[in-house]
Amino acid sequence: MTTPPTAPEIVGDVEGAAPLAPPRGPSLPSAIGAVLAGQLARARVARGPLLFVATVQSVGILVLMRGVVSPHQRATASAVVAGATVLVVAFVGLNLLAQRIGALKAASALDYYGALPIAPAAFVLGVAGAYAAFTVPGALVTAVVGVLLWGLPAGGIWVVLPVCVAAGLALCGVGAVIGLAMPRPELATVAGQLAMTAILFLGVIPAARFPAGLDVLRHLAPGTLAVDALAAVLHGTGSVGGVAWRLLVTAAYGVVALAVAGRLFRRALDR
Amino acid sequence: MGHPGAVTADTATGAVIRVRGVDKAYRNRGGEPVVANRAIDLDVGRGEVVGLLGPNGAGKSTLVRQLVGLARPDRGSISLLGHDVVARPRLSARFVGYLAQTEPALDDLSVSSAIETTARLRGVPRREATRVAAELVDELDLGDVSRRPLARLSGGQRRLACVAAALAGDRPVLVLDEPTTGLDPSARRGVWGAIARRRERDGTTVVLVTHNVVEAEQVLDRVAILDDGIVIACDTPGRLKAAVTDDVRLELVWREPPPYDDATVAMLASRARVEGRRWQVRLPHAEARPALDRLLTGPAYGALDDFTLATPSLEDVYLALGGRSDDLERE
Known part of the structure; x- marks a missing residue:
């Protein structure tokens, strides 16, 4: 039954001829910008309620902790406020992003980006950037509420912005890795939830009260240094150099995670 | 706008896509x-519109995913405009405008921004991408829905918007996986027209996956028929049909149970593919006419609701070559 699949219309071939130069793709910043714009359009549809939930969760934790930590325990209060603020970033950047990428992968939606002349990094950074941007309002609200509850100095609130950038990179990077690495979307959701819960405990429990032996985990968590940087500023003990250094290391964590996500992206396509 | 993939003289006469010995399992x-x-x-x-025709699960989409660099063959080679895209899979994305079988990535975007975003991601500058999107909205008659998100459109409109996005950025090669599935006849003709214009204007090469035999016969220069992962035939629709030219297709629709004691009915029943009241029989031209005459003048006529006698279609070619599935579309 098999007939040879010949191509009768072909009169020659390109072997030996110079291959056609491929058309240029967009530059990396332009590709990231286009992916980001597309994801932000999605934000208008779906992110509002979820961001509200993320903020309510963190504010709820602050109210709860206000019953335990008195305004005199300024160091502890600063750590709690910083942990709850970074938790907003973890909720959106890690949990929701892992879910979103897991769902995109399961629906074969990654094919769209994989068949475009953009680096995998452009996709990962574009999506992660959009999710990191969603976190800013919730993180600011949480930090302001915390400052008011414990009467902490409000002058350092602006540090929430660089904290969102650095922690956003790190937590979105881990979220992207989870979303791409998990074989099924349900597993990505569970892993994202578990990772966010880990960030919650590792971030909100002040370093000084951490059980001995478990502080290694705290150091390994992607958001810890960002929590420490913000806590130091809110407590009034942070030096510019110390804060910058912690945020740079956090951002570097994110760069490594995003690079791993870029590699996983190609592998996720060839299913 | 200049055509970014304007084909050079070196490749003007050659195979734009060359696939050899490709095996793929997943x-x-x-x-x-x-x-x-x-x-x-x-x-x-160059400038050919070649179709991959076959039932679901024949391996059509897997093959095109390898052409566009989304999957790597386990064995074999694929070259695209002279480039080895198995060794460098990301090069494909720079030559090819690809439409996947489904495009959920675009669901949250409006029609215009889906096209514009795709154009930008293919390297078209922002302002030009806006113009490209407006032109494609006009060309495919999407003006009424251009500001609505794809997720809120009907299946056909959404598919049409995704086709428009695939056409954005004028790639020298288009790989379209079932571009007209779910489209109404007028939108389907719109897509066929858009493909034809690009072929004439730019010499665009098109690989089109379909399981619609009408589309295959009307639009394609050549058809590769896939079954169970193998190309069982590849030629022009005319030549493929000529290969089974002795056969014609007799379709009978029964109003009442057919009289099986009639010799002609019994003969046809033994060779028919039966779908409820509808029988489809392939038989040599010389046998078909007298059989139909006997039906129309004999006792079977009273039970018959409708009949058609047609020349072979690509579906008949597929079946004659040993194809076993019956989920090709005929409308």
């Missing part, structure tokens, strides 16, 4: 290996 959800493509050879010349 693991299904249960972890079992599924052979999707076996020993696929295929050449597509």
Whole structure:
């Protein structure tokens, strides 16, 4: 039954001829910008309620902790406020992003980006950037509420912005890795939830009260240094150099995670 | 706008796509290996519109995913405009405008911004991308829905918007996986027209996956028929049909149970593919006419609701070549 699949219309071939130069793709910043714009359009549809939930969760934790930590325990209060603020970033950047990428992968939606002349990094950074941007309002609200509850100095609130950038990179990077690495979307959701819960405990429990032996985990968590940087500023003990250094290391964590996500992206396509 | 993939003289007469000996297997959800493509050879010349026709599961989409660099063959070679895209899979994305079978990535975007975003991601500058999107909205008659998100459109409109996005950025090669599935006849003609214009204007090469035999016969220069991962035939629709030219297709629709004691009815029943009241029989031209005459003048006529006698279609070619599935579309 098999007939040879010949191509009768072909009169020659390109072997030996110079291959056609491929058309240029967009530059990396332009590709990231286009992916980001597309994801932000999605934000208008779906992110509002979820961001509200993320903020309510963190504010709820602050109210709860206000019953335990008195305004005199300024160091502890600063750590709690910083942990709850970074938790907003973890909720959106890690949990929701892992879910979103897991769902995109399961629906074969990654094919769209994989068949475009953009680096995998452009996709990962574009999506992660959009999710990191969603976190800013919730993180600011949480930090302001915390400052008011414990009467902490409000002058350092602006540090929430660089904290969102650095922690956003790190937590979105881990979220992207989870979303791409998990074989099924349900597993990505569970892993994202578990990772966010880990960030919650590792971030909100002040370093000084951490059980001995478990502080290694705290150091390994992607958001810890960002929590420490913000806590130091809110407590009034942070030096510019110390804060910058912690945020740079956090951002570097994110760069490594995003690079791993870029590699996983190609592998996720060839299913 | 200049055509970014304007084809040079070196490649003007050559195979734009050359596939040799491609094997591909993947693991299904249960972890079992599924052979999707076996020993696929295929050449597509510049400006040709070549179709991959076959039932669901024949391996068409797996093959095109390898053409666009989303999957790597287990064995074999694929060259695109002279480039080895198995060794450098990301090069494909720079030559090819690809439409996947589904495009959920675009669901949240409006029609215009889906096209514009795709154009930008293909390297078209922002302002020009806006113009490209407006032109494609006009060309495919999407003006009424251009500001609505794809997720809120009907299946046909959404598909049409995704086709428009695939056409954005004028790539020298288009790989379209079922571009007209779910479209109404007028939108389908709109897509065929858009493909024809690009072929004439830019010499665009098109590989189009379909399981619609009408589309295959009306639009394609050549058809590769896939079954169970193998190309079982590849030629022009006319030549493929000529290969089974002795046969015609007799379709009978019964109003009442057919009289099986009639010799002609019994003969046809033994060779018919039966779908409810509808029988479809392929038989040599010389036999078909007298059989139909006997039906129309004999006792079977009273039970017959409708009949048609037609020349062979690509579906008949598929069946004559040993194709076993019956889920090709005929409308």
